[in-house]
Amino acid sequence: MKIHKEARESIIITVFIFLIVNGLAYRLLSDSLWWLKGLILLISFGLMSLVVFFFRIPSRELTQDNQLILAPCDGEVVVVEQVAADEYFTDKRIQVSVFMSVFNVHVNRNPISGVVQYSQYHKGKHLVAWHPKSSTANERHTVVYKHSNGKEVLAKQIAGALANRIVNYLTIGKKAKQSQEMGFIKFGSRVDLLLPLDTEISVKLGDRVKSGISVIGHWPDNTDSQ
Missing domain, CATH: 2.70.70.10 (Glucose Permease (Domain IIA))
Incomplete structure (x- = not known):
């Protein structure tokens, strides 16, 4: 499976948001809220994965038939x-x-x-x-x-x-x-x-x-x- 060339801008923005959100969570949330930090990490990683998944190009044997x-x-x-x-x-x-x-x-x-x-x-x-x-x-x-x-x-x-x-x-x-x-x-x-x-x-x-x-x-x- 490949990632489409149109994905570049969207993936860069998504990764940037992922780093900012988790960086702020790490710095601003108390260590006692480790579970919340983990939840934010899990949700943001899932959303980032969905964006990458959206731009997938699966391997296919494409049809060619003029009729x-x-x-x-x-x-x-x-x-x-x-x-x-x-x-x-x-x-x-x-x-x-x-x-x-x-x-x-x-x-x-x-x-x-x-x-x-x-x-x-x-x-x-x-x-x-x-x-x-x-x-x-x-x-x-x-x-x-x-x-x-x-x-x-x-x-x-x-x-x-x-x-x-x-x-x-x-x-x-x-x-x-x-x-x-x-x-x-x-x-x-x-x-x-x-x-x-x-x-x-x-x-x-x-x-x-x-x-x-x-x-x-x-x-x-x-x-x-x-």
Whole structure:
């Protein structure tokens, strides 16, 4: 297991806070309160470990299949429905949303291979990630991939109530490879996919998925994916 490169700043801040809190506890608390010193040490060490754990990148055998649309993140499927697109597209699309808790791996991966047609960051609120308006009201970053079959897929990284930074590594005009890193969202969030209406969906509400492994859907059998 590796630690993600986005962890550096957060880990440095967390270690600094850990040292300050325990240093003050050691100097200011009486020796008779040894149990309180130990409790502070235990709790602060646990919180520091959770921060490090949050940025983990587990070893995985990632999927590469040009006919499949893969999960862009780890988490629970919370939306599978037809919607009227509110960005880039003007038609109806199938929305599949995956909610990430703070305990999920937060690496975001490309659901398909394709040329990046659109990449746009939006400032916004920090509603809880499962709120119906989070897709349009929260801080978010939207990208659109154009598959080799001509179809386009939109992926939207959405910040949640705790998320304080969205990172996206994609550039317009560049070829993105399926299962490679799209970006990272710190501390709880969600990713929406907007798919063509003829996409054959493979997940349902409540399913648990893993980025770069779990299949969200696939192109219809009559689609040329070459």
